[in-house]
Amino acid sequence: MNRLAAGRSDGPGGSPRIRSRGTGNVAVERIQELILAEGLTPGDAMPTESALCERLGISRSSVREAMRTLASLDIVEVRHGHGTFVGQLSLAPLVDGLLFRARLDDGNDLRALREVIELRIALDLSVAERLVERYRDTTNPELEGLIAQMRDLASAGRPFPEADAAFHTALFSCLGNRLLRQLAQAFWEIHTVAVPLLGLPPAEDILDTVDAHHAMLSSLEAGDAGAYREAVLAHYRPLGRALDAAASAQAAQDAPTRTPTG
Structure with missing residues (x-):
């Protein structure tokens, strides 16, 4: 039965x-x-x-x-x-709990955010071959339009979280793995919420991130998985640099002040 x-x-x-x-x-x-x-x-x-x-x-x-x-x-x-x-049965509560646990372990918000970013990178890289199979020799005006929107906003000094999310959602929409898409979206949401809360400075090279989105799409349409992987890494480098700068500033602030002797 x-x-x-x-x-x-x-x-x-x-x-x-x-x-x-x-x-x-x-x-x-x-x-x-x-x-x-x-x-x-x-x-x-x-x-x-x-x-x-x-x-x-x-x-x-x-x-x-x-x-x-x-x-x-x-x-x-x-x-x-x-x-x-x-409900929508999303994985956001799971990822939110993981992020909170990481922060609870050592109180290091920057480390917790870096771990979420590492997971996002791992997901993006893991589907390179499958994405190449879907996008090789295609044209994608919807994705190109989202990249143009990101470029316009970045040029005006404005953030573009909605266009960024729409790009990644659309990029993964061709994959049949619904759980993978939900997990990627959940990590993106935690990442986007955490960045302003941690007071990270906006990356001066935010246009590099836009260029990386374009390179990701162009590589997939050209059928070049290796170039796509490099574009994924380039996509996250500006945030990585911002995290490094924030970590250095935090370390300097936490360092004990030396009292001159003599």
């Missing part, structure tokens, strides 16, 4: 009812099982609080506590005045 089917029985009106399993706080697990059993997908409406209490055999307070937990994991989304829906 199917594992999900084994864990439920018919409720009133023939609707599936999730059977109670053991004692303790298992509301979170039961609600997740209900989402799977019902075949709900991101954006679908969840049963009402009363219906969940009835079908899962748990109290209203347990449902509310479970919903708060599931909302923090982006498994459900509470829209005030409209109800509760299945």
